[in-house]
Amino acid sequence: MSPADVRTVACVGAGVIGGGWTAYYLARGYDVRAHDPAPDAEQRLSALVDAAWPALQEVGLAPGASRDRLTMCDRLEDAVAGADVVQESAPEVLDLKRALLAAIDAAAGPHVVVASSTSGYGMSEMDTGVVHPERFVVGHPFNPPYLIPLVEVAGSPRTDPDVVAWVGEFYSRAGKSVLVLDAEVPGFVANRLQEALWREALHMVANGEASVEQIDAAVVQGPGLRWAFHGPMLTFHLAGGPGGMAHMLDHFGPSLLSPWTRLEAPELTPRLRDEVVAGCDREAGGRSVADLVAERDASLIAVLRATGRLPAGSTHPDAPADRPERASGWAGEDT
Amino acid sequence: MSPADVRTVACVGAGVIGGGWTAYYLARGYDVRAHDPAPDAEQRLSALVDAAWPALQEVGLAPGASRDRLTMCDRLEDAVAGADVVQESAPEVLDLKRALLAAIDAAAGPHVVVASSTSGYGMSEMDTGVVHPERFVVGHPFNPPYLIPLVEVAGSPRTDPDVVAWVGEFYSRAGKSVLVLDAEVPGFVANRLQEALWREALHMVANGEASVEQIDAAVVQGPGLRWAFHGPMLTFHLAGGPGGMAHMLDHFGPSLLSPWTRLEAPELTPRLRDEVVAGCDREAGGRSVADLVAERDASLIAVLRATGRLPAGSTHPDAPADRPERASGWAGEDT
Numbered sequence: 001m002s003p004a005d006v007r008t009v010a011c012v013g014a015g016v017i018g019g020g021w022t023a024y025y026l027a028r029g030y031d032v033r034a035h036d037p038a039p040d041a042e043q044r045l046s047a048l049v050d051a052a053w054p055a056l057q058e059v060g061l062a063p064g065a066s067r068d069r070l071t072m073c074d075r076l077e078d079a080v081a082g083a084d085v086v087q088e089s090a091p092e093v094l095d096l097k098r099a100l101l102a103a104i105d106a107a108a109g110p111h112v113v114v115a116s117s118t119s120g121y122g123m124s125e126m127d128t129g130v131v132h133p134e135r136f137v138v139g140h141p142f143n144p145p146y147l148i149p150l151v152e153v154a155g156s157p158r159t160d161p162d163v164v165a166w167v168g169e170f171y172s173r174a175g176k177s178v179l180v181l182d183a184e185v186p187g188f189v190a191n192r193l194q195e196a197l198w199r200e201a202l203h204m205v206a207n208g209e210a211s212v213e214q215i216d217a218a219v220v221q222g223p224g225l226r227w228a229f230h231g232p233m234l235t236f237h238l239a240g241g242p243g244g245m246a247h248m249l250d251h252f253g254p255s256l257l258s259p260w261t262r263l264e265a266p267e268l269t270p271r272l273r274d275e276v277v278a279g280c281d282r283e284a285g286g287r288s289v290a291d292l293v294a295e296r297d298a299s300l301i302a303v304l305r306a307t308g309r310l311p312a313g314s315t316h317p318d319a320p321a322d323r324p325e326r327a328s329g330w331a332g333e334d335t
Numbered sequence: 336m337s338p339a340d341v342r343t344v345a346c347v348g349a350g351v352i353g354g355g356w357t358a359y360y361l362a363r364g365y366d367v368r369a370h371d372p373a374p375d376a377e378q379r380l381s382a383l384v385d386a387a388w389p390a391l392q393e394v395g396l397a398p399g400a401s402r403d404r405l406t407m408c409d410r411l412e413d414a415v416a417g418a419d420v421v422q423e424s425a426p427e428v429l430d431l432k433r434a435l436l437a438a439i440d441a442a443a444g445p446h447v448v449v450a451s452s453t454s455g456y457g458m459s460e461m462d463t464g465v466v467h468p469e470r471f472v473v474g475h476p477f478n479p480p481y482l483i484p485l486v487e488v489a490g491s492p493r494t495d496p497d498v499v500a501w502v503g504e505f506y507s508r509a510g511k512s513v514l515v516l517d518a519e520v521p522g523f524v525a526n527r528l529q530e531a532l533w534r535e536a537l538h539m540v541a542n543g544e545a546s547v548e549q550i551d552a553a554v555v556q557g558p559g560l561r562w563a564f565h566g567p568m569l570t571f572h573l574a575g576g577p578g579g580m581a582h583m584l585d586h587f588g589p590s591l592l593s594p595w596t597r598l599e600a601p602e603l604t605p606r607l608r609d610e611v612v613a614g615c616d617r618e619a620g621g622r623s624v625a626d627l628v629a630e631r632d633a634s635l636i637a638v639l640r641a642t643g644r645l646p647a648g649s650t651h652p653d654a655p656a657d658r659p660e661r662a663s664g665w666a667g668e669d670t
Contacts, residue, residue, distance in 0.1 A: 016576045051625060055632035059645065092587065120593050142557045143574050144628075147635045149644065150557035177556040185544045187595030190553035192539065193532050196596040198567050200531035205610055206601045209520045212614020216566025218525035221512040222477045222485035224566065227559030229642045231551025232533050239478050241351045252427065258455050260522030261531040263598035266541045275540055279547020290386060293479075297390035299642055300482045306637035307564045309484065310394065 001084055001111065003170035007031055010083030012076065012104065014041045017117050017145060018089030019048025022070065024146035025087075027053075028174050029062030031069045035079035042072045052146045059147070076100075080107040085170060087139065089117040097121060101136060102129030113167050115139030115153075119191055122184035124156035134160035137167050140188055141176075149177035152188040193232075200261050229299040230292075237280040237289070238296060244289050245280040249273050336419055336446065338505035342366055345418030347411065347439065349376045352452050353424030354383025355480035357405065360422075362388075362481065363509050364397035366404045370414035377407045387481045394482070411435075412442040420505060422474065424452040432456060436471060437464030448502050450474030450488075454526055457519035459491035468493035472502050475523055476511075484512035487523040528567075535596050564634040565627075572615040572624065573631060579624050580615040584608050 007030065011022045014036035022045060025032045034045055049067060073079035080086055086108055090100050097118065104114055114136050116126060127133045137155045142148040151171045155164045168178045181188060187195055197219075204210040210218070226235050233245070240248030249268065256265035266272065284292060304310040342365065346357045349371035357380060360367045369380055384402060408414035415421055421443055425435050432453065439449055449471050451461060462468045472490045477483040486506045490499045503513045516523060522530055532554075539545040545553070561570050568580070575583030584603065591600040601607065619627060639645040 016574060051628055052632070054629075055636060058636055120595060142561075143570075144632065144635075147632060147639070148557055148560060149639075150553060152553070177552070179549060179553055179556070181545070181549075183544075185539075186593065188553075189539065189545045189549055190557040192596050193535055193550065193554060194558045194567065196531045196535035196598045197528050198571070199591070199596060199598045199600045200528055201567050202591075202603075202607065202611070203601045204520070204524065204527065205614070206604075206607045209518075210516070210524045212568045212611055213618050214514060214516075214524055215528065216568045216618060217512070218485060218487070218514055218523075219528060219562050219566040220564060221514070222483055222487075222525040223529040224559070224562030224564075225483055226477075227554050228563035228638050229555055229559075231554040231559065232529065232536050233547045233551045235478075236533070239351060256534070256537075258521065260455060261527050261534060261598070263531045263534045263596070265534045266538045268537075269541070272537065272541045276537070276547055279540070283548050283551060293386055294389075297387070297479065297482060300479075301390060301393055302641035303563050303638055304482070304484075306641035307634055 003166055003173050006084040006170060008033060008083050010035070010079045010086040010108075011089065012036070012079060012086060012100065013089035013091070013117075014038070014045040014048070015089065015091065016048065016143060017141065018087075019045050020052060020143065020145035021087050021089055021117065021141065023049045023052035023056060025174070026067055026069055027056035027059075027061050027065050027146065029065040030174075031071070033071045033073055033079040033083055035073045035076050037076075045070075045072065052144065056146055076103055077107040080104050080112075081109070083108065083112060085167075086112060086114040087117060088114060092118065092120060094121060094125065097126045098129050101126055105130040105132055105136075111135070113137065113163055113170070115167050117141055117145075120187055122156060122186065123154065123159060124184060127156055127158065133158040135163050137163055138188070139167055139171060140191070142190065149175075150179060150190060151176045152179045152181060152190060154181040154184055154188060156184060196263055200263065203262055225300060225303055226296070228303050230296060233276065233280055234283055234292070237284070238292055240289075242289050244277075244284075246273075246277045249276060338501055338508050341419040341505060341508075343368060343418050345370070345414045345421040345443075346424065347371070347414060347421060347435065348424035348426070348452075349373070349380040349383070350424065350426065351383065351478060352476065352480060353422075354380050355387060355478065356422050356424055356452065356476065358384045358387035358391060359481035360509070361402055361404055362391035362394075362396050362400050364400040365509075366406070368406045368408055368414040368418055370408045370411050372411075380405075380407065387479065391481055411438055415439050415442040415447075416444070418443065418447060420502075421447060421449040422452060423449060427453065427455060429456060429460065432461045433464050436461055440465040440467055440471075446470070448472065448498050448505070450502050452476055452480075455522055457491060457521065458489065458494060459519060462491055462493065469495035470498050472498055473523070474502055474506060475526070477525065484510075485514060485525060486511045487514045487516060487525060489516040489519050489523060491519060531598055535598065538597055560635060560638055561631070563638050565631060568611065568615055569618055569627065572619070573627055575624075577624050579612075579619075581608075581612045584611060 009025045009030045011034045022032050123138050127136045137159050140152040168180050171178045201215045236248050237245040344360045344365045346369045357367050458473050462471045472494050475487040503515050506513045536550045571583050572580040
């Protein structure tokens with residue numbers, strides 16, 4: 001089946017992630033067959049879809065999209081048997097995942113792709129009980145799956161490369177931004193990064209260096225604003241001035257040894273330095289640092305407005321009271 | 336002098352940060368006296384202000400704000416002697432900082448507060464040569480200082496607490512979001528957090544686990560979107576479902592031991608667990624997880640629109656082609 005022909009998605013697991021996927025697929029016009037063994041699963045799933053639906057309506061529903069296309073299935077087999085693709089979002093318990101994937105394998109049609117929302121396990125850790133490992137792949141979303149574009153796709157060594165390509169195209173057609181990893185990395189990419197930040201934050205709280213509120217304020221008022229549109233690499237590419245990342249690494253490289261975090265820095269070998277610089281150049285794609293600075297500033301203003309920190313089209317939120325104009329009569333000696 | 340009466344700011348150092356501060360203070364209606372020993376400092380500073388000014392104009396200039404209020408001073412003493420407050424933004428070289436702060440101390444009026452933009456040194460490391468350590472304080476901005484609200488304020492043990500309070504009020508009046516730290520922490524708060532993420536990213540590049548572009552895409556399409564308005568704590572508060580952070584920590588705490596990052600996790604003691612949960616509750620300030628979810632979704636949509644990933648008021652950017660409506664005729668057995 002071509003990814004374009006998918007009509008029915010089975011969503012296994014009705015927690016925050018599974019419920020978010022369910023709402024998303026419904027909004028994109030798919031039929032969804034959902035299953036979760038919890039006795040109150042239907043009420044919980046309904047509440048999750050209720051919470052997501054206004055946002056999805058605002059973003060825009062696909063033609064024909066309807067909440068009525070959700071079918072709650074008491075038995076896993078009923079959910080999976082009628083599906084063109086399966087999205088598994090069960091709790092992060094390895095034994096549970098293994099047994100569940102084996103059960104899905106037994107119930108799903110022979111060529112149906114099974115994607116797991118796991119946030120940390122590699123597929124090769126979870127597919128130990130399945131007969132058809134070639135169709136199992138990780139499709140890891142971010143909360144909420146119905147608004148955050150990213151899905152990280154990673155197969156096991158036993159996954160058919162065509163399945164990896166198929167699920168990437170399926171997610172793309174469903175409106176997601178797909179990051180296909182070449183190999184299994186524990187925590188994939190984005191989770192590793194946010195987990196490093198999260199662990200540092202926990203250390204700071206544990207040591208009384210910052211409160212929960214200070215940590216959140218620091219991110220939201222500071223680097224978090226940039227990360228909405230420039231990643232950490234491009235951010236530092238701009239911190240180096242016109243010299244970009246090369247200048248940044250050559251001048252601030254030694255500070256990598258400073259105890260700014262509990263995470264030890266890698267050795268900044270010439271090879272690593274060159275790779276990071278070259279990557280930034282590729283990303284910049286011909287845009288100069290000045291071009292990127294102008295783009296960044298426009299994006300920052302837009303994000304500040306979008307998050308209510310700057311009224312649309314108006315002056316600075318904390319504009320100080322008028323102050324009288326003064327002649328600038330300093331006898332500065334210009335260089 | 337009251338923070339409200341400040342008219343003239345000395346900006347020492349005309350790199351990316353010093354130039355950004357200069358543009359910001361000019362836009363907020365201050366007179367700025369700038370100094371940098373580089374022979375081409377004036378041209379560089381002018382270029383930096385040129386680059387920043389369109390954004391500052393769009394955000395809105397303070398009454399009377401003018402680029403003409405910038406005075407370039409060949410000698411440090413000339414820049415500092417006429418200032419009501421000093422913002423030092425010299426390169427991150429400790430010996431240089433120490434000598435420079437001593438020179439500023441000798442040239443500045445007796446009660447003038449001196450704030451350093453240092454991104455990593457504590458003031459107690461830098462004030463070794465000054466006669467009046469009580470007026471020296473860190474005021475650490477984020478790039479670009481003219482748009483990112485956050486300034487982290489931290490005194491040394493010798494800093495007068497009134498000076499810490501004074502500079503906090505000065506920055507607030509100038510339109511910044513001020514985070515006052517109780518004590519010196521290397522890298523302060525936001526830098527520690529972004530540095531942990533950055534180091535993990537460098538490790539991934541060094542080990543071939545992800546490319547520069549993949550790292551940036553993962554952040555920008557994933558968790559970075561959330562960090563523009565919810566910090567890492569509140570983000571995970573919402574990942575736990577209705578149970579919030581308490582549920583999150585109690586259920587996913589064990590995965591802290593997973594090798595998702597090279598940064599070792601702290602022990603999740605009951606005390607740390609309770610502190611993080613209580614902090615999230617304080618931050619939520621009576622807003623339920625459902626309230627926060629609704630706010631998050633609205634913010635996410637606004638940020639996606641602001642960053643061009645969702646056209647204003649239109650449908651989903653990657654809406655798949657129309658697909659025919661189908662009756663949902665599955666015989667699902669509802670629970």
